[in-house]
Amino acid sequence: MKKISLILSLLIVFATGSQAQSYQKTDLGLKIKIDSIDVEIQFYGPSIVRVIKSPIGQAFTKESLTVVKKPQATKLAISRRGDVISLKSQKMKVDVNVKSGKISYATLAGAQLLSEKESGATFTDFNDAGSETYTINQSFTLDKDEAIYGLGQQQRGKLSLRNARINMVQGNTDDYVPFLVSTKGYGLFWDNYSPTVFEDKPESTSFKSDVGDCIDYYFMLGGNIDGSIASMRELTGQAPMFPLWTFGYWQSKERYKSQNELVGIVKRYREIGVPLDGIIQDWQYWGNNYLWNAMEFLNTEFPNPKKMVDDIHNMNAHVIISIWSSFGPQTKQFREMQPKGMLLNFGTWPQSGLETWPPNREYPSGVQPYDPYNPEARDIYWRHLDKGLFSLGIDGWWMDSSEPDHLDFKPSDFDLKTYLGSFRKVRNAFPLMTVGGVAEHQRAASSDKRVFILTRSAFAGQQRYGANTWSGDVNSSWQSLRNQIPAGLNFSMSAIPYWNTDIGGFFASAYNRGWSEGAKNPSFQELYVRWLQFGAFTPMMRSHGTDIPREIYNFGKKGETIYDAIAKTIDLRYSFLPYIYSTAWSVTNSQSTIMRALVMDFNDKKVIDMDNEYMFGKSILVAPIINAQYTPETILRANAETGWDKKDANSENKEQSVNFSEAKSTKVYLPEGTSWYDFWTNEKINGGQEIVRATTIDEIPLYIKSGSIVPFGPQVQYATEKKWDNLEIRIYPGANGEFTLYEDENDNYNYEKGVYSTITFTWNDAKKSLTINDRKGSFPGMLTTRKFSVVVVAAGDKMDKAVTYSGKKVVVKL
Template sequence: MKNAFLSRNRQYILLLALFSFSSLAAQNYQKTALGLKTKLQYMDVEVQFYSPGIVRILKSPEGVAFKKESLSVTKKPQQTKFTIQQKGDVVSLKSEKLKVDVDLKSGKIAYYTIAGGALLNEAASGSKFTDFDDAGSKTYSINQLFVLDKDEAIYGLGQQQRGKLSLRNAKINMVQGNVDDYVPFLVSTKGYGLFWDNYSPTTFEDKPESASFKSEVGDCIDYYFMVGGNIDGSIAGMRELTGQAPMFPLWTFGYWQSKERYKSQDELVGVVSKYRELGVPLDGIIQDWQYWGNNYLWNAMDFLNPEFPQPKKMVDDIHNMNAHLIISIWNSFGPQTKQFREMQPKGMLLNFGTWPQSGLETWPPNRDYPSGVQPYDPYNPGARDIYWKYLNKGLFSLGIDGWWMDSSEPDHLDFKPSDFDLKTHLGSFRKVRNAFPLMTVGGVSEHQRAASADKRIFILTRSAFAGQQRYGANTWSGDVNSSWQSLRNQIPAGLNFSMSAIPYWNTDIGGFFAGAYKRGWGDGTKNPSFQELYVRWLQFGAFTPMMRSHGTDIPREIYNFGKKGETIYDAIVKTIDLRYSLLPYIYSASWDITNNQSTMMRALVMDFNDKKVVDMNNEYLFGKSILVAPVVNAQYTPETIVKSNEETGWNKDNDANGAKVQAVTFTQAKSTKVYLPEGAAWFDFWTNEKINGGQEIEKATTIDEIPLYIKAGSIIPFGPKVQYATEKKWDNLEIRVYPGANGEFTLYEDENDNYNYEKGAYSTITFKWNEQTKTLTVGKRKGDFKGMIKNRTFNIILATKGKGTGMTGTTNFDKTISYDGKEKSVKL
């Protein structure tokens, strides 16, 4: 009896203990309006729903107060319905799109679809804070581990010159550089996105056991998880969080000519005049540095160079030829500029080594005469005001159309660790280093938008950070080398950048440093090795969001390469003309970005469930219909190995590195391998031969064509032959239908510039192809705007072998539709 009583007593005590532990666990979190707060593993942890598909995680050492205002995130948490349930040690928060499990014992957080599919797990005990002295401020270095599935692929993290697409097994040290633009956002083939909201130097590393973000400085671990269902959906979540991409003017999608640098007003205007005389399309020209004079006047934002005596006339002359001008501005100032003299006494400059290092134009830099140039502090709103004040007065008032923001990372030369201790308006430079491009581009964008809505903002910039898509900026890949390997690197660099939720990207066509091709070839434009590389790069550039030819050492204007009737010249013209014929398609794809959070340069993995494209780094979709397979290996000339970088490239002794090659005719047909993704049939753009996907083919090529394939079910509009983007109305468009699957395309039109589209001043026409009935329906026009075409003609071609191929100009149409805005259907 006694033993039975003792046994029951022990059971009671055990049950009481279990109940007490359970009660303690149940009380171990606090529900909030956004999610929950709890203490895990000596940390304060908060889970906040920003929307049904986006959740924010904040972690900090227990009891340590901090204040965090994101530089990237603009979204405020929206009221989100969610439930909380606890089962054992696990608390589950569930919205209509996402389930988040918080393990109160291990501290691990895991993410699931509503259906229960596992998306991502933190590693157990995967959060780490290490004491760190940040220029006298007590803070932490932070580290977070995640566990990825063996078979998932991840992409993004900005632009890297690695030559690879997938980020699996990669170690990436993220500090902004000339040719590397880091954005701590990644997407997964499992349908989620992850944004690590930190601005200090950060290392991402993927190992077999875990993937991690490790940042030098962080008062807290702060990241956002978003479920998108696919890569497009995850990118849409990131833009919802950090801002939508506005429309660019139509003229930005034409052809742009540039070089380092036009040395006079007459030379600059003369280039535009020569293009008009030759009848070669051109929409823009760019004036590079030193229109301000010497290096002590660096970035004065004023025409102090006597070779530019009448800047207003220069701008007007360019405009009168129906072209546009953007101009180089920097993020640093010479000691004799007004900006420097106004900012320095206010502590608005950052005193570290930047470009140029000497006041004299010599290489190597003569350090006996330092330039004294210093970057400004864009984190300081007052400094951004001063920057715009001089930009507005010196350049914007002249009618210049856009800004080439060079060195926006910025150049950080002769790096010393103590440079990171420099004070900015928001703390140490170390703490906010990677967000420099976001702040400086944002400063110009916000000021210009406040000053005028008549002209859409267009900024060409060398660096980027999370959220920069909201500022009307197109990022170029920096001072990349002129080599075949560099060209190959650009494709995955652009695709990863695009999958970082920033849709506008481009490169220096031909590569920036080209001196190695000059040996024995004068200015280098007649060197077959450079000619072949340049044409192939140009053909790639025609299928990027901005087609812009630029570089040093070798001039890039078309007339330097020969004349009409010569192979290389004609190949260049053909490529530029092709770009212009696709403007209705490209401008509509741009609207798809603004309106539907789409992406223009699309890694094949975004659209095809095909294991062979998961790490494909040499093909992509441009828009949602055109498969581009650039020729990225030399076919006619030796593949010259060129070794230079953004620092050594300025050493003109490199001009002697090239080997002279024999004259080449470029008339032979060559071939290259192309993989056509599974899940679609494909039409050869040049022949309309239909080929089933899921196979690699051998494609014949010539110097004036690269492999292009159109996905079955596509509808593509082709515009008229023009000299500039707005020369002719789109009142007589060729509409090509590529059968084999149902298809849809929405043609977008507006006033081509200004922000009236935000007030609804635009129109859309949706084309639908029914494969079963072989019927094309042109839907009712929606919307209107000033100058809209009321009545127009659509010339319809059903793509079949030998008909409606390659360039426009055919009159062999299947149907011609007179369209007045009402729905019409035609059977083909």
């Protein structure tokens, strides 16, 4: 009797015309049946709402691969007015129209944020490799003037997602994350892993996924883009700290072919005095293609890999190494996984067992991806990685083809069975699972070395795994360089903060035409320098590509214009390390973002779709040079099919006279709402205007926002060579400012236990005083006493003061 009474007390009936509609209040929100659809609204907190829809009576279970947050009981006020049931939390209001089924979201003040389109949810019967399920679609209505961003990385060359149609299936140069943010201050996460089409049209904005037992999405009210990103990380995991050395300069190419060559590169950088923190060993250290990804040094050109790693470490550098998501038929991993059904039999790279181009299909490689959805397969993967490479002291992992390569695609490939169902059902989450498998196993094995993974693909939630995604095998062209800026910004606004590119572009064979050495071709030199300058202001500065070696000495020698421009850019990166590392802490501690679209920081209509400038941290505006100024901008196109064809190169030297010492110019827009300082000249300029900036080959336009406090580190050969015992602290006056300097042990997880220190600097512009506040926290090896050289920036004038600091508050009058 008590049980019946309890059920009745939870059941509230409303009349809707001639049809009765009822809802059931739950601990997290409510459940309701509308027409032929079961709808459940769950509050995961005051500002995060989950919506689940399914055909009435269709039982299913779903455990999210991305969401790690557990829903929390949230105080809700539920009321009804006419056909609308309203749920109010302390942060937002959700309205459910019981007649049309439309769900709308608004602020408590009544400002409308987002609405579903009436009759916007559809379920179409679909047979997924023998499992009866649905193709699902949900449509929304956006405001005409609203801008949206995110959805991972696309090579579209555009920032805004309005009027875009995007077929989201993971690829080499496209990394899809079904999360978007809006200028109206909300985020929307579509929790589905199958191939999905996003489409924005004037009448609706929709997600349509091939497979789904239910529609499952999350709405989050962030208040602004930063807040929406913070909510997404709260939902799917926080980004850990990377080691300090990962923020230095990285050298790579396709590929170093011997142990002596790899070690020799590091040695050469030390000899010429150009900073270097990392070197990368690409593929084939395992030998032939039948041994693909054996995770062992089976190539005779690498006779003593432990000595190789030790030699690199003894030069105060780090090494990461290429590992893949597939295995050749002669590897131990293949032989262990195949009998257990842990391999996916579809076409992947390499297609031939022979190292020839084009691939000789008469000798298929037999390489197959593994099933990372299977926890036992992930265990096997790590066991071999641990024994073959991690035990040698390798510092991190270059997880190539982590989407993975899917060549000679056949629709039936999607019918292949994984541990979690058809490959179609979980396809887009492949990178999350394979990267997560390595990260979780390494973290369980050791807390002494922070996980660092360089990966070619990503999915929602991957920020929690210590992974930095690069933009794939992009072409070496000016258009490709232009595409990288909006690609990186949209990726960053997808709540995954660490991203980079192959500096110079990957496929560069066209620049060898008529040149014995492509690095001496002025057309490539100009493109490479401009790409490097852009790369200096991304979360990882990494030079890599095929066809043309990218080491600095290939471009000339000290005293020559191009060499000096490269060296100057690398030195510049190192001078910003205290700023970059502290910004990384704000990512981990405060859910911030390093590469920031201007729309994130400025209420200026002109920056809503600006895809050629961005903020690096909260203080530095970067305006890369993305058009050729000294050489013809040849339109070049390449992909994995044409890019590997090396036949275009020849040894015939072609003279081309280019004067790289000439001054050029470019246009830069400075957002309104603040004034700006030219980084190179200290000239102060009002925002809200486009200016013409003189440029040279060794500089790109950089501007510092008024009120910024920027620390500058010492000149070093590697990130940890010198302690930060005499940092220059530059004040850019014109507004009040604050900056927190973060320091720790640089490469372990003790910071998670509070083993770190912060020093907060506060600038009072009216009083012209800088307060260096009490140091908070401590760590082994911390500087107890240090000096700061405080500089107030002004054009043609320099006001500076040396300050001795012992951890207690100091006020500096300037």
